[in-house]
Amino acid sequence: MITAGIDCGAKNTKTIIMKDGEIIGKGQVLTGIDQKKAVEDCLAKAVEFAGILRDDIERICATGSGKKAVEMADDAIDDIKAMSKGANFFFPNARTVADVGAEEARAAKIDQKGNPVDFAINEKCAAGAGVFIEAMARALDVTIEEMGPLCLQSDKKIPMNAQCAIFAESEVVGLIHAKTDKKDISKAIHDSMASRTVSMIRRIGINRDVVMIGGLGYNPGFIAAMLRELKIEKIYVPDAPEFGAAVGAAVVAAENT
Amino acid sequence: MAQEKKREFWRWPETNWKNTNINWQDAQFITVGIDVGSISSQAVIMADGRIFAYGNMRTGYDSPNSARDALKFALEATDLPEERMDYCIGTGYGRVNVPMADRALTEIACLARGANFIYGPEVRTVLDVGGQDIKAIQCDESGKVTNFLMNDKCAAGTGRGMEVFADLLGLSINEVGDKSFAYQGEEPEAVSNICVVYAKSEATNLMRNGRPPEAVLAAYCKAMAERIYALVERVEVKPEFAVTGGVAKNRGVMDRLMPMIGLERMKTDWDTQIVGAVGAALIGYALCQKGKGRKK
Numbered sequence: 001m002i003t004a005g006i007d008c009g010a011k012n013t014k015t016i017i018m019k020d021g022e023i024i025g026k027g028q029v030l031t032g033i034d035q036k037k038a039v040e041d042c043l044a045k046a047v048e049f050a051g052i053l054r055d056d057i058e059r060i061c062a063t064g065s066g067k068k069a070v071e072m073a074d075d076a077i078d079d080i081k082a083m084s085k086g087a088n089f090f091f092p093n094a095r096t097v098a099d100v101g102a103e104e105a106r107a108a109k110i111d112q113k114g115n116p117v118d119f120a121i122n123e124k125c126a127a128g129a130g131v132f133i134e135a136m137a138r139a140l141d142v143t144i145e146e147m148g149p150l151c152l153q154s155d156k157k158i159p160m161n162a163q164c165a166i167f168a169e170s171e172v173v174g175l176i177h178a179k180t181d182k183k184d185i186s187k188a189i190h191d192s193m194a195s196r197t198v199s200m201i202r203r204i205g206i207n208r209d210v211v212m213i214g215g216l217g218y219n220p221g222f223i224a225a226m227l228r229e230l231k232i233e234k235i236y237v238p239d240a241p242e243f244g245a246a247v248g249a250a251v252v253a254a255e256n257t
Numbered sequence: 258m259a260q261e262k263k264r265e266f267w268r269w270p271e272t273n274w275k276n277t278n279i280n281w282q283d284a285q286f287i288t289v290g291i292d293v294g295s296i297s298s299q300a301v302i303m304a305d306g307r308i309f310a311y312g313n314m315r316t317g318y319d320s321p322n323s324a325r326d327a328l329k330f331a332l333e334a335t336d337l338p339e340e341r342m343d344y345c346i347g348t349g350y351g352r353v354n355v356p357m358a359d360r361a362l363t364e365i366a367c368l369a370r371g372a373n374f375i376y377g378p379e380v381r382t383v384l385d386v387g388g389q390d391i392k393a394i395q396c397d398e399s400g401k402v403t404n405f406l407m408n409d410k411c412a413a414g415t416g417r418g419m420e421v422f423a424d425l426l427g428l429s430i431n432e433v434g435d436k437s438f439a440y441q442g443e444e445p446e447a448v449s450n451i452c453v454v455y456a457k458s459e460a461t462n463l464m465r466n467g468r469p470p471e472a473v474l475a476a477y478c479k480a481m482a483e484r485i486y487a488l489v490e491r492v493e494v495k496p497e498f499a500v501t502g503g504v505a506k507n508r509g510v511m512d513r514l515m516p517m518i519g520l521e522r523m524k525t526d527w528d529t530q531i532v533g534a535v536g537a538a539l540i541g542y543a544l545c546q547k548g549k550g551r552k553k
Contacts, residue, residue, distance in 0.1 A: 103455065103458075124452060125451070126455060131454055131458075132454075162410070163410040164411045164453075166412035166418060167389060167410075167412055174318040177318040178318065
């Protein structure tokens with residue numbers, strides 16, 4: 001049986017195609033202004049990747065802030081359910097899932113079937129999302145990809161006072177003026193963001209295994225900071241973590257068939 | 258090779274001023290208030306409770322130096338030697354880092370006292386919109402704080418947020434208020450009033466869709482007004498109502514905010530950024546009068 005999960009997000013649209021519990025295709029496009037077109041293009045990309053025909057897909061499930069734009073969908077689920085099911089697919093022992101993306105962060109407590117029991121969301125403040133690190137990378141004049149590895153080189157602990165991304169930028173400039181090493185500033189930035197993400201996760205409780213999906217899963221500096229802050233030894237991150245919600249949607253489509 | 262300096266649109270003019278009608282030699286007490294804020298620092302010199310001179314400048318990356326610079330800047334306008342100072346109070350975000358201060362006081366107390374002096378004893382509600390904070394303060398006829406609320410840890414609605422927008426749009430911070438009324442067509446909806454970072458990405462989208470900078474400014478001024486109103490609404494607004502801080506100079510925000518509150522704001526010819534430092538200098542003067550000044 002072949003199903004598809006389409007996650008139409010604020011920035012990117014992601015599609016996963018699954019056959020009998022295995023991922024056989026994926027596609028990602030920028031959402032842009034025309035969501036419907038992004039969804040069509042993204043699905044076409046994933047279908048091509050999987051080497052199947054569009055009509056081979058039995059059921060489609062949509063999620064993400066633009067899920068209403070997925071007109072061909074048979075089901076639609078919210079982000080929390082999608083991320084929970086996605087985490088459960090990769091790591092059946094997952095009990096706490098964090099999804100940290102560019103502009104939003106979410107955390108869910110899930111049961112052994114991957115159903116969410118409780119959740120917390122931050123969609124109001126950039127300080128707890130990927131754009132925070134992006135803005136700080138600009139202030140430090142390094143690329144976003146360099147930020148994580150840079151932070152791993154530091155063993156210093158510099159507290160950041162500012163919570164807000166705008167104020168933190170001024171603080172980073174202040175640290176640069178005080179001739180603080182870039183790697184130490186990068187660590188301070190990651191520590192500060194991890195502490196905010198963890199305080200969100202704490203609202204629903206921290207239960208092992210802890211799984212992280214979303215684009216920040218690519219940032220080794222952030223994962224290391226999260227481990228320190230959570231005081232645990234391991235955070236499970238799937239390959240291509242930004243597809244976590246799309247995977248969850250494809251799983252739900254299969255369950256509903 | 259000479260490097261071209263990036264134009265800094267957020268940069269506002271630094272000013273110092275001296276009251277030529279006052280001769281400091283006649284004064285019994287010279288008191289100073291230094292307000293080291295997140296963005297601007299002011300030093301106000303008072304001669305027996307009258308404003309003699311002040312300096313208003315950008316805060317640097319080092320609070321003690323910013324305090325010294327602001328005082329130096331105020332003194333530059335006069336022939337007063339620094340040693341003549343009888344008492345000095347530090348206030349603002351960097352108040353614990355004012356090296357020459359005899360004591361430090363919160364900006365809440367100083368703003369209420371300063372507004373009472375600048376605007377008059379009828380002031381009951383003071384709204385301060387500065388670089389990093391928004392504060393709504395209630396006070397009595399003597400300038401004592403009876404209640405206050407402030408924002409926390411977020412740039413939305415603050416002067417720093419407006420600086421970010423001035424830079425984004427490439428317009429001087431001094432003209433953004435007027436420019437926000439220059440757009441003739443239908444104004445876009447307010448951008449996010451929750452987070453400056455999100456507001457910036459919404460503004461970028463508006464520009465991509467062909468909206469001129471004036472329209473984007475209108476949308477941001479509206480968002481700022483909404484954000485400030487959300488805080489003001491939580492305290493009981495009693496007239497008279499006065500606004501202090503740098504954003505009080507921005508008509509784009511103020512003219513959109515006041516109809517929401519439903520009151521007129523009091524008028525002044527003084528620089529609205531010096532109010533906290535004025536309050537600090539006045540409290541210092543009151544201490545000197547009571548004989549609680551510096552032990553010599």
